[in-house]
Each structure stands twice: as structure tokens, then as C-alpha cells.
């Protein structure tokens with residue numbers, strides 16, 4: 001495979017690492033890092049619109065909650081990490097981009113027990129565009145259902161944005177891409193509709209929005225923002241258990257994903273059910289875009 005033009009370890013500028021600005025290429029960890037071996041890491045994804053991080057407080061608070069769920073205590077306050085995020089965005093001069101804060105266990109112990117590891121925090125930010133190719137916002141992306149299921153909340157820390165939970169997401173997405181799809185729909189351990197590999201899902205049925213109850217996957221900040229926005233715009237929003245049978249076009253007219261990176265991405269088809277990009281999805285895309293830019 002040809003190397004990509006801008007690998008993430010070879011860029012200019014700085015990252016915020018444990019309280020200091022560290023040159024980007026020197027922002028490294030040792031191979032014997034607990035976070036790498038045992039997935040003791042939690043992270044966030046935040047978008048920057050016109051120089052301003054969107055929902056910074058919510059994302060920073062979630063980073064701390066995710067860490068607590070993994071029994072990790074971040075050695076900073078939420079206010080300090082939020083300020084550090086603003087500082088690195090300013091230092092890097094990011095205008096429309098993405099921010100990746102991450103907290104992980106260090107190298108003091110290399111075993112399952114990690115009671116005495118130091119918790120580290122780093123924040124990187126860079127310019128970015130849409131998550132999917134922009135032309136797909138016109139046609140909608142193609143999804144296929146993954147063979148991997150979102151785990152039950154008593155088998156994995158499903159409320160945390162924990163690195164380890166993404167293992168099945170990457171595997172699902174790779175398989176979907178190999179088969180010519182853009183992403184995978186993941187069902188949960190009960191066979192109910194859960195979410196995509198990095199975004200929540202909404203189905204439009206008879207003019208109302210329906211979205212699965214987030215009881216074993218991330219209750220996305222974008223998801224909640226879109227639910228509130230839709231209600232303010234006069235749409236009915238229903239949060240409930242949803243079965244894959246509902247994906248038939250007899251029941252569902254429009255589908256879209258929500259996420260910090262995905263924003264609102266229309267879904268054109270799932271497993272051969274073809275939806276097209278409908279009026280309600282377009283309306284919400286437009287309004288969300290305005291909201292994110294403070295207009």
C-alpha cells in the first residue's frame with residue numbers, strides 16, 4: 001500500500017502533553033505503556049468550527065467520566081483540560097478542525113493490575129474536513145450490518161469512550177469497506193439496532209425521528225444536540241428499542257448518522273434497503289451546521 005501523504009506522527013507544530021507544549025514529532029510514548037497493551041485509555045473527539053471548539057465543556061466532562069469508569073483518575077480539573085484544549089487550538093492555529101484529547105495509563109506497571117501507573121493526558125488538534133467524502137452528503141452513505149455486536153453493559157464499559165471498545169468498530173468498518181460499503185451498522189448483544197462504528201443512528205418514520213436507547217453504546221453529544229434541535233424545530237423525537245426489521249422502506253423513509261466527526265451524515269442504504277436523502281435529513285443538516293457555527 002502507498003504511504004499516505006501526511007501520517008499523523010510526522011506533522012509540524014505542537015501537542016499539549018501532561019501540561020506542556022511538546023513538539024509534534026516528539027509527542028511519543030514508550031512501547032511498554034499500559035494504555036497500549038491493555039487498552040487503559042479513554043479519548044474524546046471535538047470539532048472546531050471557525051476557531052471555536054463546539055461543546056467543549058460536554059466533551060471535557062465526558063473524558064473525565066470515561067476515565068472514572070475505567071478506574072482512572074485524571075490528575076487535572078475539567079477546567080484545566082478545557083483551557084489546555086483552547087490553548088493548543090490557538091497555538092496550532094486550527095480554524096475548522098478536530099481535537100483529540102486522550103488519557104492513558106503510563107509505564108510504571110506492566111501487568112493487569114495497574115494501581116500505581118501515572119495517568120497521562122495529551123491533546124492534539126489539526127485541520128480537517130467532512131468525515132465522509134463531501135459528495136456522499138448528497139447521495140448518502142452505504143451501510144452493511146456487521147457481524148460484530150455491541151457488547152452488553154455488564155461485559156464492557158459501554159458508557160465510556162474507551163479505546164478498547166473501538167476494536168470491533170475498526171474490524172466492522174474494514175469488512176464493510178472491503179465489500180464496497182462506507183460504514184457498518186452494528187446491532188447490540190440483543191440483536192437490536194445500536195449505532196454505526198463511530199456515530200449514532202436516527203431513522204425517520206412517518207415524519208418523526210426514532211433513535212435507539214443508548215443503554216449499551218455511547219449516548220453521543222451530537223445525538224443529544226440533534227434530538228433537542230429537532231424538537232425545537234417541531235419534530236417528534238422517540239428514543240426506544242429498535243429492531244432491524246424496521247429498516248425496511250415500508251417502515252423507514254430516511255436514515256442519518258450523528259457524531260462529532262460525522263456531524264449529520266445521510267444514509268443512502270442499509271443492507272440493500274434504499275432510502276435516498278430526504279427533506280427532514282436535509283433540514284436538520286442545515287440547522288445543525290448553523291448551530292455548530294453559532295449562527
Ligand SMILES: Cc1ncc(COP(=O)(O)O)c(C=O)c1O
Pocket residue numbers: 045169195196197198199200218219220221222223258259260261
Ligand atoms: C462509537 C461512537 N458512537 C457514537 C459517537 C457519537 O458521539 P458524539 O456525538 O459525542 O461525538 C461516536 C463519536 O464520537 C462514536 O465513536
